[in-house]
Amino acid sequence: MSVVSSAQHTHIPNPHNHIAVIGGGPTGSFFSLFALRMAKMIGREVEITIYEPKDFSKDGPGGCNRCGGIISELLVQTLAVEGINLPNSVVRKGINSYKLHTDYGSVFISTPSLERTIATVYRGGGPRGIIGHDKESFDNFLLSLALEEGAVHRPVRIDSVERKNGKMVLFSRNSQVTEADLVVGAFGVNSTAGKMFTSLGFGYTEPPTVNAAIAELHMPEKVIAELFGNSIHLFLLPDRGIKFAALIPKGSYVTLCILGRKVDSHTVGTFLQRPVVRTVLPETLGYDVVCNCLPKMNIGAPKKPFTDSIVMGGDAGSTRLFKDGLGAAYIMGKAIAKTVIFEGTSWKDFQRCYYPIYRGIKQDNLFGRILYTVIDQYRSSKILTRAMLKTVESEQNRGADDRLLSTILWDMFTGNERYRNVFLKSLKPKMHLDMWEGVFSSLGRR
Ligand SMILES: Cc1cc2nc3c(=O)[nH]c(=O)nc-3n(C[C@H](O)[C@H](O)[C@H](O)COP(=O)(O)OP(=O)(O)OC[C@H]3O[C@@H](n4cnc5c(N)ncnc54)[C@H](O)[C@@H]3O)c2cc1C
Incomplete structure (x- = not known):
């Protein structure tokens, strides 16, 4: 499936019901897809334009939104429930261990x-020089779904945003590109787009990042x-x-x-x-x-991700710490769509309907930070690392419902479970008894 884009400056959307999405990665595409589906459900007309300069069918860095490309089990299943089945052309390998x-x-x-x-999956066409064209990128696939639902794609990089007479005005290379009633910031953390919104002065700051x-x-x-x-x-x-x-x-x-x-x-x-x-x-x-x-990786969430007619989602807002950013893009894209279509686009609407979801991800990451601190202790101690290996090894010979530490590690690294639930599992006395057994057994072996 190839993405059909409208040529630069040829489409003039209706300025009275126009949503401009900056970024056509997963957050921008999920938002657009669900907003259009929901609008159809209630017979409302909206026009959505996705501004995305990358061509996701290109190989190498030009077409790639750099990431590991692991789609968690949870996201694969959630998408299937939404009627979005990842085709074989998108999936590079199925993983079961x-x-x-x-x-x-x-x-x-x-x-x-x-x-x-x-x-x-690959987020773009694949590594530089990849041979064969029978495969498609995940981002291209999602963008195509949004376009099939009625969104318009313009291959334009937005470089400034202003508020004028109650409208949002978007510019690229000093020319006005469009006027919109709402701007959805889905530009991730690997561009300078965040600065445009910081300079608007409503309190948005770029999320803290680390290099990966x-x-x-x-x-x-x-x-x-x-x-x-x-x-x-x-x-x-x-x-x-x-x-x-x-x-x-x-x-x-x-x-x-x-x-x-x-x-x-x-x-x-x-x-x-x-x-x-x-x-x-x-x-x-x-x-x-x-x-x-x-690439940069988001490790924190800005306090003010929205105001009247502006809202940020995905990496430009909050994401799941060190895992399942694509799952977070789905959750936030859909939550913004629900708010915009069923409630409105004011600060109050976002605060009431979108913020609880946004805050939920932020709070869950607090449990993630605790869990990573514990894992840091384990990996820096020879005895604890050995005890962990021993425990997992013996669990793998037991029944599937008697593998507490294995499940905790699986859920931590696959993004299959919320950090809070993983944390609660880690408090179970059985896990600590198994670990102590592992510690004694590895000391004995020494
Ligand atoms: C090293 C690494 C590995 C990762 N591995 C995984 C993984 O295996 N599984 C997983 O679920 N998550 C993973 N993530 C997280 C995941 O990549 C992100 O959470 C996800 O890409 C966020 O989607 P997004 O749409 O918010 O942002 P992005 O994917 O970054 O998309 C933003 C889009 O906005 C566009 N854009 C930027 N600025 C502008 C502008 N000014 N005008 C117009 N368009 C613009 C960009 O071209 C881009 O296409 C990983 C992240 C890193 C750094």
Whole structure:
């Protein structure tokens, strides 16, 4: 499916019912799709224009919204309920397990329920030079759905926004592009768009971010199938500054994602040389690093994500800490759509209907921060890391409903569960008893 865009400056929307969406990533597309569906349900006419300069069918950085491309089980299922089934052309691999690697050993964690599957996708056309055109990007797919529902796409980068006579006026390269009744900010954190809204003075500030690293490793598909199967390889290493890293198989490429607070241009090279990483990848020169980048990652939420006729969602607002940003884009895109179509576009409407969802994600991340602090303790201690491996290893030989730590780790890293629920599970006495058993057993082995 290819995205059909209207040419620059050819479409003049009705200024009385016009919504301008800045950014056609998942948040912008989910918002537009659901707003148009809901408007049709109640017989209301709205015009939605998505301003998005990227062509998501292009390979390499030009078409890519840089990310690991893991679609959580929860999101795959939620989308299916919405009637959005990810086609085979979008899914690069179905995942049913994780292999957890540490400096002291590795352990396999299978999905708690074999029916559910995680999907891996590319956000753009794929790594630079990818061969074959039988595949489609996730962002292109979502944008196409929004366009099929009636949204218009204009390949324009918006570089300033003003409020004039009760309307929002959008500009690109010093020319006025449109007037709108509402602006939806869905521009993520990897552009300077946030500054346009900070300068409007209603209290919006750009979310705090950290650098992450992504690299695409190219190797024969057969080798990937043999080495990775249907597993994502997750690394919890004692390095300060790196929370975790993952190798995500996708056809004849493996996406390496490194998340943390101290990631720079040397991180990928150093990581690939680590002995534990080399045990997973093919022997010397068995792969090429064909693409790499250092995208920003949202790690906090601005206090004021909306005012009259302006609202921010997805990464430009709040997202889930270190996981399932695409799930958060869905939740927020839909919540904004509901507010706008059924309530209105004033500060009060957003405060009443959108803010509870926004705040819910923010509050859930507080539990996430506690859990990551605990995981930091585990990965920096040899005894605790070994105890964790031992516990998961013995759990994997038990029934699916007797795998508490495995489920906690699965839910933490797949984005399948809210952090609050993972936190509550982690308080269960059984988990602590199992861990102590693991500690004693690894001390005994020493
Ligand atoms: C390293 C890394 C790995 C990740 N891995 C995963 C993962 O595996 N699974 C997951 O669920 N989440 C993951 N995430 C999070 C996920 O990528 C984001 O949460 C998600 O992309 C947010 O969607 P969005 O639409 O809000 O923003 P984006 O995806 O960033 O989209 C914003 C869009 O706005 C456009 N834009 C920007 N400025 C302008 C402008 N001025 N005018 C017009 N358009 C503009 C951009 O071109 C872009 O297309 C990861 C993030 C990082 C950094």
